[in-house]
Amino acid sequence: MKKTALYEQHSLLKAKLIDFSGWKMPISYDGVLAEHHHVREKVGIFDVSHMGEFWIRGRDAQTYLQYLTINDVNKLDVGQGQYTAICNENGGMIDDLILYKTGEEEFFACVNAANITKDFEWFKQGASRFERVDLENASEGWSQIAVQGPNSEAAVLSLVNAQDQERIAGLPYTHIADISFGGSVCKLARTGYTGEKGYEIYLPNSAAASCWQALLATEPQTQIKPIGLGARDTLRLESCYLLYGNDMDESVSPLEAGISWATKLGGEDFCGKSAIASQKTAGVSRKIAAFLFEDQGVPRKGMQILKDGEDIGVVTSGSVFPSVGGSGGLALIASNKAVVGDLVQVNVRGKHKNAKLVKKPFYKAKTKD
Amino acid sequence: MDCPENLFYTKDHEWVTGESGTVTVGVTAYAIEQLGDIVHVDLPDVGEEFHEGDSFGTIESTKTVSDLYMPGEAKVIEVNKLVANNPEEIQESPYDKGWLIKIQLSEPAKNLINSANYESYIQED
Numbered sequence: 001m002k003k004t005a006l007y008e009q010h011s012l013l014k015a016k017l018i019d020f021s022g023w024k025m026p027i028s029y030d031g032v033l034a035e036h037h038h039v040r041e042k043v044g045i046f047d048v049s050h051m052g053e054f055w056i057r058g059r060d061a062q063t064y065l066q067y068l069t070i071n072d073v074n075k076l077d078v079g080q081g082q083y084t085a086i087c088n089e090n091g092g093m094i095d096d097l098i099l100y101k102t103g104e105e106e107f108f109a110c111v112n113a114a115n116i117t118k119d120f121e122w123f124k125q126g127a128s129r130f131e132r133v134d135l136e137n138a139s140e141g142w143s144q145i146a147v148q149g150p151n152s153e154a155a156v157l158s159l160v161n162a163q164d165q166e167r168i169a170g171l172p173y174t175h176i177a178d179i180s181f182g183g184s185v186c187k188l189a190r191t192g193y194t195g196e197k198g199y200e201i202y203l204p205n206s207a208a209a210s211c212w213q214a215l216l217a218t219e220p221q222t223q224i225k226p227i228g229l230g231a232r233d234t235l236r237l238e239s240c241y242l243l244y245g246n247d248m249d250e251s252v253s254p255l256e257a258g259i260s261w262a263t264k265l266g267g268e269d270f271c272g273k274s275a276i277a278s279q280k281t282a283g284v285s286r287k288i289a290a291f292l293f294e295d296q297g298v299p300r301k302g303m304q305i306l307k308d309g310e311d312i313g314v315v316t317s318g319s320v321f322p323s324v325g326g327s328g329g330l331a332l333i334a335s336n337k338a339v340v341g342d343l344v345q346v347n348v349r350g351k352h353k354n355a356k357l358v359k360k361p362f363y364k365a366k367t368k369d
Numbered sequence: 370m371d372c373p374e375n376l377f378y379t380k381d382h383e384w385v386t387g388e389s390g391t392v393t394v395g396v397t398a399y400a401i402e403q404l405g406d407i408v409h410v411d412l413p414d415v416g417e418e419f420h421e422g423d424s425f426g427t428i429e430s431t432k433t434v435s436d437l438y439m440p441g442e443a444k445v446i447e448v449n450k451l452v453a454n455n456p457e458e459i460q461e462s463p464y465d466k467g468w469l470i471k472i473q474l475s476e477p478a479k480n481l482i483n484s485a486n487y488e489s490y491i492q493e494d
Binding site: 016027031032034230298300327349351 | 453
């Protein structure tokens with residue numbers, strides 16, 4: 001079992017630990033519900049060091065990434081990031097990721113923990129068509145701390161020296177900037193996975209524990225608390241942020257996953273484009289839909305969705321919704337069988353519970369506040 | 370861990386107020402601690418009959434669903450409506466307000482353990 005550079009901190013904080021794709025990670029410290037509310041109301045920090053970090057450098061880096069990823073890389077200014085994905089030739093999603101342009105010929109990607117090896121192989125394979133692309137998988141040596149919630153700005157500003165305060169306080173949503181912390185150059189991005197205003201700090205493992213402690217030391221001003229992966233999941237689901245391995249995999253296209261807004265079908269060629277374009281012309285047969293329970297109970301991944309007694313799909317993520325109230329989730333359903341407003345049933349261990357298809361998201365993001 | 374001495378226990382982490390007659394059933398504080406935040410409980414209807422070891426319902430935390438097991442041959446005579454609507458009561462008060470069901474045992478329950486044995490059982494768990 002792998003441990004992050006913050007493992008000792010979690011032990012000191014008496015976190016409940018779980019196995020998460022080969023990593024020993026904190027699921028909760030105080031209880032999932034309390035942690036969830038704390039992020040919505042104050043601020044929390046998450047150890048997400050299990051996630052992967054790749055560097056993509058070189059004269060052809062941008063052309064290469066324009067080919068490899070589904071979003072329009074040419075739209076990125078230096079210091080800006082975008083949500084994107086990599087797809088196979090059939091248009092199935094290999095992973096979703098955040099791609100930052102950190103220099104004229106330098107990019108930085110954050111990928112899912114479970115996919116690091118697979119993704120890096122795919123990155124390398126794609127790079128063989130380009131001459132001047134250097135790839136580095138920095139995942140082993142880098143940690144990531146997410147700082148999320150209304151008080152997140154105050155917490156991250158405490159890490160930054162006086163001359164950088166203004167630059168960091170003004171960092172727009174999805175942008176990334178260098179900060180110096182404990183003698184290391186770290187990357188601070190105004191991104192997150194909770195639906196709240198927040199930041200993600202990428203830093204060398206050697207700086208992780210002191211950064212974590214420095215953030216927790218702002219507690220008297222910011223009321224910051226450590227938050228586990230349990231609340232990270234309920235927070236992201238209320239905001240309808242997809243989770244790779246749950247809501248999509250290599251059989252699901254970006255159109256089916258509902259991220260056509262991140263897919264440059266009108267732009268340059270990219271891997272998987274022709275398959276995705278054909279799917280768009282023909283119409284998708286499945287789609288990720290959001291549903292809210294009308295009955296008591298909690299939907300879980302893998303439960304069957306029915307409409308008028310007919311099997312129309314499957315729950316991909318389900319949970320209680322601490323901020324929205326009730327419970328619900330995301331489901332991959334046959335697109336011609338149900339629309340927003342329809343009543344469907346979820347088969348909860350043999351009991352058919354009523355649920356209503358609703359517009360995404362359940363919780364309106366405050367990321368740009 | 371809190372395991373009241375006047376109660377009997379199953380190895381599936383239910384507590385029971387007695388070994389025969391009409392008894393109350395709940396979930397132990399140890400089990401609640403393992404589960405985390407309780408968000409839903411599914412309980413049987415009054416009048417339903419179960420064999421020892423049958424699943425009579427489920428208890429759900431934010432992350433997992435666990436079965437609840439009947440401690441003996443029994444018929445459900447009362448269901449705690451409070452916890453059905455406020456599952457957090459199970460967490461806050463597992464041995465009091467957070468009880469789950471009252472049952473009529475049709476024969477004495479044979480496989481219950483006392484508080485001391487339950488305590489050593491969970492230490493090995």
